[in-house]
Amino acid sequence: MGEIENNTVVVKKFGGTSLNDIGCLKHAAQLVQEAQLRGEQPLVVVSAMGGVTNQLVQWAENCCVLNMDATKSELDTVITSGEQVTSGLMALALQDLGCRAASFLGWQLPILTDEVYRNAEIVSINTLPLQNYMATGGIPVVAGFQGITKLGRISSLGRGGSDTTAVALSALLKARLCQIFTDVDGVYNADPACIQDAQKFDRISYEDMTTFSRHGAKILHDKALQWARRYKVPIQVLSTFAPENPGTYVCEFVSGNAKGIAHKGVLCWKVPGLSRIKAEQLLQVLQNQLISVWGWQRNGSMTTFFTEMSAKNNVQQYVLPTVSILPHTMFTMIGVSFDDVPKQNQQDLRRMGVEYIFRSVNSISYVVQEQATMKILSVLHKMVQT
């Protein structure tokens, strides 16, 4: 094995928002070179260029109905190709700056995953090629989001999954730090693209960050946080465009709980004519299929389920003939309990068409039909701050 001081290793992940065009990519390469000149041993993880994965998904979905495992596996071959492009481009840009750099695709290491195509879990990573390359002064550029199954098929780690590649590599290489470079300068108590006076956290615990991510804060992939918690990986979320700003540290212990609001799209399924027993049986079937059901309600003989957006094809297999499927937005107030929300506020929300669907010890989730998103977000953000 090559000799490399692991505690000088800093993993730097650049998301699609940092790689919108060649100019951005070159700027990211410069940040990497500067870090190397400061004495860090950088290991770069890249996502695809902004918008590319969406385009690839659309092309694949336009080709066929992606229900079966065979088609899902082909989909992964298509949608992980954006990272092949950026890993090569980043290596070229670094070479152009005079650095030694080489791209590494998931299958080349390999990054071995299970066979859950479109949402695979990393089983193991052979880090030896990376360690050997770093020991010779090289900067590896790893394609995020992708792996290979034991059957030799390409797999993807779920949307946003290059964070998971970066944190898993940081864990296994005992990196000093895992830096997540993105287009905002840290983690905020609401999406700063939607809420102007959202407040930034200097530090947030793995646990609170997991709650934000699961409920829609795109900034960090929830599977990445599982690795971070297990291996206590120090994470820094910072902006590629203002890297001097320390951003937000995500770590094990932080005094006080993070309060805020996260939101995401969900699907609302209305199934008429089910008895309570039948509805409960259907819920069980969905859960056995690993379909996340965020909540369900019965109103007379109408049963309503709220699932992940990505569950559409799977649910259609089990709930057909389906009735109406409506896109909704789910808002989650984090760091507050149900009793913390004054009755008056609950009534105001109901008047605005916001329905309560789910609560945990420190979160409350509501849904609303998609159109009203921004207004409701700002109302809930005000409520959570008071």
Ligand SMILES: Nc1ncnc2c1ncn2[C@@H]1O[C@H](COP(=O)(O)OP(=O)(O)O)[C@@H](O)[C@H]1O
């Ligand atoms: N709580 C939050 N804090 C910061 N950013 C958030 C939050 N919730 C959502 N976001 C959004 O996450 C985006 C970054 O995530 P993403 O688009 O996946 O970036 P990348 O391409 O860098 O991985 C930001 O542009 C921001 O609008």
Ligand SMILES: N[C@@H](CC(=O)OP(=O)(O)O)C(=O)O
């Ligand atoms: N390119 C993949 C993986 C990823 O991590 O993306 P990003 O880091 O840009 O959120 C996706 O769009 O899902």
